Amino acid sequence: MQGPSIAQRFPVVLGTMNLAGEGRPSREVALATIHAALDAGVGSIDTADVYGLGEHDAHFAERLVAEVRRERAFVVSTKGGVRRRGEAWEHVGDPAYLRGACEASLGALGVDAHDLYFLHAVDPRVPIEESVGELVRLRDDGRIVRLGVSNVDATQLRRALAVAPIEVVQNEASPFVRLDPEVEATCRARGIVLQVYAPMGGWRAGRVAHEPVLRCVAEELGVSPFEAIVAWTIARGWQPVCGASRPENARSSARAAAIALTDAQVAAIDAIVPRA
Numbered sequence: 001m002q003g004p005s006i007a008q009r010f011p012v013v014l015g016t017m018n019l020a021g022e023g024r025p026s027r028e029v030a031l032a033t034i035h036a037a038l039d040a041g042v043g044s045i046d047t048a049d050v051y052g053l054g055e056h057d058a059h060f061a062e063r064l065v066a067e068v069r070r071e072r073a074f075v076v077s078t079k080g081g082v083r084r085r086g087e088a089w090e091h092v093g094d095p096a097y098l099r100g101a102c103e104a105s106l107g108a109l110g111v112d113a114h115d116l117y118f119l120h121a122v123d124p125r126v127p128i129e130e131s132v133g134e135l136v137r138l139r140d141d142g143r144i145v146r147l148g149v150s151n152v153d154a155t156q157l158r159r160a161l162a163v164a165p166i167e168v169v170q171n172e173a174s175p176f177v178r179l180d181p182e183v184e185a186t187c188r189a190r191g192i193v194l195q196v197y198a199p200m201g202g203w204r205a206g207r208v209a210h211e212p213v214l215r216c217v218a219e220e221l222g223v224s225p226f227e228a229i230v231a232w233t234i235a236r237g238w239q240p241v242c243g244a245s246r247p248e249n250a251r252s253s254a255r256a257a258a259i260a261l262t263d264a265q266v267a268a269i270d271a272i273v274p275r276a
Helices: 027-039 060-069 095-109 127-140 155-159 179-190 202-210 214-220 225-235 247-258 263-272
Strands: 012-016 044-046 074-082 082-085 088-091 113-118 146-152 168-172 194-199 240-242
Touching: 012 027, 027 060, 027 247, 044 225, 060 074, 060 095, 074 095, 095 113, 095 127, 095 225, 113 127, 113 168, 127 146, 127 155, 146 155, 155 179, 168 179, 202 214, 202 225, 214 225, 214 263, 225 247, 225 263, 240 247
Parallel strands: 012 044, 012 240, 044 074, 074 113, 113 146, 146 168, 168 194, 194 240
Antiparallel strands: 082 088
């Protein structure tokens, strides 16, 4: 470990997928959104080489982040191991591909080493030990500072840990998507930062404002249902990766870091999470 964990330093991470994909805002609004998050106290930004409009738009989000990083200091995490092919998102975990992806992202971000680099997803054709092993070699070469894995199950996480000291795991979790309890238990036992993406439910986000429990908790706190969800993830000991496409959304997510839920409010939201 190198100093305090990212979660200790920055309770909320700005995710940039919404700034780069379908329906993305103008470049000016995207840059303003990143600046708004930083102004509000967010000090960590998450991106990926694949965040763009397709295979010919790779590194779009990384280049946006790089533009802001020339002016301001913050932690950047990016990912490799997913490739766009038309509408498909392919998992590619062979070592040669990962090395090339890592180097390409260094160029797009304009840095010599990645603050945090994730294996974006597990390639079923390649043992995870080989994929993570290449990230270890890249770390030893000075190209990566911290290692992370994303979209892993408990078995894959244990196998990755046998190869390298994984510092961050990033999986999906929200009131509508249950986090794998074995992954959570392993992270807690090993002191691994557990980031959760799509905390609003991703494509289910439109349900948030209409979910009775979330509305009730939000009204008790005097905040929006979306802010209540971000506060809930933090109360659970997770680090939310909050996507935003407008400055006001970025500021809202940052505000949620200061919201304190009662044990009863946390339990109420817990109760609506699917158990199956």
